[in-house]
Amino acid sequence: MEYYAHYDQKQNLKQYLSEHLLAVKNIGETNFVPSVSFQEISNSELKELIKNILFFHDFGKYTTYFQNYLVKNIHNKYKEHAHISACVAYLWIKKYLFNEKENITKLIWAFLAYVVILRHHMSLEINTFFDNEKWGKLEVQVADLRENIDAIVADLNDRWPVEREKILEILKVNELKEETLFIYMPQYISNRFKNEEWYFASIYLFSLLIDSDKLDSGTVQKKQMCFVEDKRVEDYIKQKHKNDTHTNFVNEKNNARKYMIRTLQELTSEQIKNQHFFTITAPTGIGKTLASLQCALYLRNRIKKEMNYTPRIITAIPFINIIEQTQKDYEAVVGNTAHLIVHHQFADFGNRSNGDEIIPVERKLLEVEAWEGDIILTTFVQLFQSLLTDQNRLLKKINKLAGSIVILDEIQSIPDEYMPLIGAVLRKLAQFYGTRFILMTATQPKILQLGDMLLNEKKEEPIELLKNHDKYFKNKKRTKLFPLFKNEFNDGNEFVEFFMKIWQQNQSALIVVNTIKRSIEIFNLLREKQQKYKEINDNIKIYYLSTNIIPKHREKVIEKIKKNLENKEPVILVSTQTIEAGVDLDFDIGFRDLAPLESIIQTAGRVNREGKKGEGAPLYILKIDRDYEKVYHLHHIDRVKKLLADKECIWESEYKELVEKYYEELIKSGVSDKSQKIWEEGIIGLDFTKLKEFELIKNIGEVVDVFVEIDDEASVLLNAYEDIKRGAWGSETLCRIFPMECKNLDIEPTFFKKRALLQLLLKKMRKYIIQIRINRALKNPPIKFSARNGIEANFYWIPKNQVEEYYDFETGFIDETAAVYIY
Incomplete structure (x- = not known):
C-alpha cells in the first residue's frame, strides 16, 4: 500500500509519507546547532530527542482514516493525526531513548515532545487535552494501525529501519491512562518543577518542528551558509565616501570601526567560544550600522573556525522606517555572496532570484517567514513578539536564533517597563541557545542589568567593542x-x-x-x-x-x-x-x-x-x-x-553622563510589575495566554487600516485584491502585477501560492494604508471596503472620487475632532 503525507490531484502533487518524515527529520537535524544546551540533558540526547520528534510528528497519518480523507476526500472524526502521533512519540522517547528511567527531568522532556507534536498545526499550549472522547478516538486509531502494522513497517523500512515489535510496543497508548505523572505533567512543570528552561525548550522544539515541516511541504531546499569576508564592509565604505569632502568626519567613523575590529581580533579562542554579549556605545553619526555588520561578519568567521558551524546574522531594528537605508547598505556589502532576508510587515519579497534561478513566490514567502538566509534584517516587533507568543506562524522562525549573532540597533527604544523582561530573555537565549548579541546605541541602557535583577542572577559582563567611546562623546x-x-x-x-x-x-x-x-x-x-x-x-x-x-x-x-x-x-x-x-x-x-x-x-x-x-x-x-x-x-x-x-544648557559631550544618570534612576525604581508578571506567569508558569499582555506597539482603541485609493496604481492594487478574493487567477490585472507568476495562474494555484500571492499583494498595498481609531470617526467615518464591489476585507476604504473629503495631501486623514488619530 502507498501512504501519502500530501496529495493534490488537481496539481498532480504527491508526497509519500515516509519520504516526508525522513525529509523533516533531515531538515531539523541540519538546523540543529551545537550551541544549543539545556540542563540535565546531554547534547547527544537532545539531538536524538529532536530526531524522534521530527520523525514521528506525522506518524498518525498512517491510519486508514487519514489516507481515505487525503486521497478519497472521505471525512471522518478519526482522520486527526496529531494526537496519536504525539502519544506514539512520547512512548518511543520514554521507552527507547530514556529507557523508561523514572527521571523526572527526562520525563518532562518526553512530555514536551508530546506537546509540540500535538500542537504542531495549532498555537502552542502546555496541556494534555485528554477527555473520554479523545481516548475513544485514540483506541480506534490504534486498532487500525495494529491491523496494518506489516504494511506500515514495510513502508517505514524503506526510509528508516524500525523493528515491528518496537512499533507495536509504542502503540500501547492506553498505558498513558494509568501514568499519573503524564496526566498531571502540566501542573508539575508549571508549579512543583517550574523553571524558565521549560519555556525556552518548548518554543525551540516547537519552532524546529513546524519550521522543518513547512519547509519540506513548501519544497524549500536547505542551503549551505555562505562565507562573507568582513573586509567587504571596508571596501563598500571606501566606495561610498570616495567623493566626500568632509574628511575629518569620515576619518573619525573609520577609526572607530577599526578600533572595534581590533577589539574582536584580540579575543582569545576561549572568549570567542564563551562570550555572548558585546556592546557598541557611540554617538549618533559614528557609523554604527556598518561597523556592527563588519563586527558580526568577523565574529561569524571566527566562530566557524573555532566551533565548526556558521552562525546567521540577525539584525533587528526598532522602526520600519530605518530598515530601507540599512537594507541598501547590507545589499551593497554582501552582493551575491550571501542570501539576505528582509522581514517586516511592509517588506516586498517579490522580484528576487537566485542567480539564474527564478524563485516561485510561495518559496520566497516561506524563506522570508522562516528566516532561511545567511543575514536577516527585521524589526523589534518581529523578533520580540515572536519570542513571547503562542502563535504557530510567529514561533516558526525562533529556532533560527540558536547559535546566531543578533545585532540589536537602538536597544534603548524598548519601553522601560519591558526592559527587565527583554533583558532576562536575552540572557536565557544566550544560556540555552548559544545566541550572541551586539547591543548598540548612543544611549546604552541597563537592559542586561535589569534582566539580571528580574532573574536574581549575576551573569557575564558584556565586552564593549569601542572601549574608548568616551573620547568620541567628549569631542562632540x-x-x-x-x-x-x-x-x-x-x-x-x-x-x-x-x-x-x-x-x-x-x-x-x-x-x-x-x-x-x-x-x-x-x-x-x-x-x-x-x-x-x-x-x-x-x-x-x-x-x-x-x-x-x-x-x-x-x-x-x-x-x-x-x-x-x-x-x-x-x-x-x-x-x-x-x-x-x-x-x-x-x-x-x-x-x-x-x-x-x-x-x-x-x-x-x-x-x-x-x-x-x-x-x-x-x-x-x-x-x-x-x-x-x-x-x-x-x-x-x-x-x-x-x-x-x-x-x-547641556552640551553634546555631556549627553552620555546624563543618560547614565537617567538609567541609574531606572535601576533604582526596580523591576516593573509588567515584566515581573509576564516572566513569572507567562514564562516560568508556562501560561501562554499571559504572553498576550506583551505589546511593543500598543493597540490603542479600535485601530483599523484604511486604504486610500489616491491614484491609478492604488486602483490597480485594489482590483487585483478583488480578483484574488474572487479566485480570478488568470485576470489581466494579476498578470500585470505578477508577470513572472502569471504563466500558470489559469489553473487554480496551490494553497501555498494563493497565500504567497495575497501576502505579496498586501505588502504592495501597504504604501497606501494609514491607521485610525474607527470607533471615534463619528463625523467622517471611512467606508467599508465591501462597498466597492461587494468583496469583504478587514480594512476600510477611501474611494478615489472622495479622497478630498477624507484625505489632505499634506497632513493626511481629515478629522476635525482629531479623535481618530493614534497620537
Missing part, C-alpha cells in the same frame, strides 16, 4: 539642549510665536511634537504665517511628516527635504516621533516637545548631524499643553524633568 560639540520648562505653552499658537522669535529665515528647522493633532495644528499655523501674514519667506518650504499620511507620501516628503537640505535651501519640518530614528536628515535648529531622554537625544541626532554647521546647534526642549501625558508614562517624564530641571 555638534548640539546642545536648552530645557525650557519654566514656561508651558498652552497651545500651538503660543509655541509658534516662540518659534518665530528664535528661528531665523536662513535656518532649516525641525519641530517634533508628541501628537498628530498638535503637529497638524502647528503645520497649519506656520503655513498661515507664510501665506497670510508673510512672516515666513515664500522660498522656504514647510513640510509635514507623521503616520497620518500614507507611506508613499512620507517617502516623497523625505526625498524632497533631503534635496532641499543638500542644496542648502532652508526648510521647516513639523513631525511626530516618526523622524526620531533612522531618517538621515540634518537641520540647523530643533524644537522637541517633552519626551523620554532617549527620544530627545534621538531628535538631537537630526540636528547638525555631520558637524558641518559649527558647534552648539540648539535643540529646545519645551512643554506644549502637557501633550506628553497622552503618549508617555508619567514616571518616565518625571525622571527627565528631574535631570534637566536646573540646567540652562
